[in-house]
Amino acid sequence: NKFVGHFGMGFAVAYHIRENLAVELMTSIPYMVKAFYSALVYELLEQGQGLTPETVKLKQMAYFGSMSIDFSALYGKLEFYGWLIDYDFYATAGFGLVSTLETCIPKRAGCGEDVGIGRGLRTPDNPGDHYKLSGNLGGGMRFFFKDFAGLRLEIRDVVYADKAVDVDSITTAVRNNVLFIAGLAFLL
DSSP: OOSEEEEEEEEEEEEEEETTEEEEEEEEEEEEEEEEEOHHHHHHHHHOSSOOOOGGGGOEEEEEEEEEEEEEEEEEEEEETTEEEEEEEEEEEEEEEEEEEEEEOTTSTTOOSOOSSSOEEEOOSSHHHHEEEEEEEEEEEEEESSSSEEEEEEEEEEEEEEEEEOSSOEEEEEEEEEEEEEEEEEOO
């Protein structure tokens, strides 16, 4: 989203029921997801006019896991200067689980170090707010250069409802985190 960015590592396992239909389990690797605030957050804080994003929009995604259905609508083979490349374009949709970290005033119970905006991070006090059900929708392509190995490129939108309890208010939002996924694909 426009206030918080994330990068990290994960893996996925897909079982193909048919040649063009698969069930996929995807997960980020816990503690391997790094979040950062965008330049827009710092720009708003530097202006000093009391403009800040809502607290709920500063929450960071710490974990993402999903179960999805992948459907390959277009697939085939392409010869490129003597290389035979198998490819497929696919759509994916599913549901999952997201955990988040919320901002808090540093030096309070359970609050971490200042994350650069005058606030720290902590796990939400309410266990129901720590983990959230999410939906996801996306699409991508796979190119196989060998019989067993290839490249995967994907865009996936993860949507979930979130809330933040601040000192004097409660804010809610529907969060959209767009994931750009690039990785290696192996056929077993």
